[in-house]
Amino acid sequence: MKEFNLIQRHFTPPTTSADTLLGVGDDAAIIQPPPHQTLAICVDTLVAGVHFPEDTHPRDIGHKALAVNLSDLAAMAATPRWATLALTLPEHDDTWLTAFAEGFHALAREHGVDLVGGDTTRGPLTITVQALGYLPPGQALRRDGAQPGDHILVTGTLGDAALALEQWDHPHPDSTLRARLTRPTPRIAAGHILRGRAHAGIDISDGLVQDLGHVLKASGVGATLQAGALPLSDAFRGAMGDTTHWRLPLAGGDDYELLFTLAEADMEPICQQLAEQGCPATVIGRIEAEPGLRILGPDGAPLTLEQGGYSHFGD
Ligand SMILES: [Mg+2]
Known part of the structure; x- marks a missing residue:
């Protein structure tokens, strides 16, 4: 060869x-x-x-x-x-x-x-x-700019790829979910809209909790997430039925959606522009001064994760 x-x-x-x-x-x-x-x-x-x-x-x-x-x-x-x-x-x-x-x-x-x-x-x-x-110089969407009071948003939906991976050997896998795993869509246009406007950003490759953790650490802040606000696709909801499904959208990898933080005043114009680009974003939580990540279930009670995400070298 x-x-x-x-x-x-x-x-x-x-x-x-x-x-x-x-x-x-x-x-x-x-x-x-x-x-x-x-x-x-x-x-x-x-x-x-x-x-x-x-x-x-x-x-x-x-x-x-x-x-x-x-x-x-x-x-x-x-x-x-x-x-x-x-x-x-x-x-x-x-x-x-x-x-x-x-x-x-x-x-x-x-x-x-x-x-x-x-x-x-x-x-x-x-x-x-x-x-x-x-x-342009100085316009990068970095991890270290999140500020207390910022809203936390994500593009698209979460957990689809992780569910597709779990169902990989299924005889009749859901083609929509599978495409989310095998053919991820890089959110280039969304990144351009956020340029110089979002306070912080990262792409979700190793799971929401882990990648948000990178932003919190780099920015020296904490956050509270509302699990009930996580954007889930129709395919995901259909496949999961009534079962508890927090683990996949919170900690499943391979989403390749953008997570970013915005000041209150920037919310409306940016969310509108993202939606017009066919890449709507969802508010999932808030940046806070108190370090650490708190995740609340739909009933307002704290959730805990057995596994924070996928780590190549373990703890
Ligand atoms: Mg990345």
């Missing part, structure tokens, strides 16, 4: 444009960020059997490997523009690679992202994507 051939065959033609001066094919890519913009850079690795079920369709793996990185750029309010890809493959499988590249490229095209570099090695299936985007 010749690594350059693989990358060239499946991930070319190399792109050149005003801001991608040199793409795939040389020792390094040359990019030209727009004038007076800062670069946002992130990287994420997906390991088969850890971050996605081994029998996930390769087209979905290609989509997801890029989507989780675009979600991180959305969470910084950046505009995605470039990506690099490092693929570790157990064997040379042209059919698999063709489908993987289709999924990757379709999402890249949708967001105007150029793939500008890549590498392949042999080993257990592992995909690392680095994404680069840009934004």
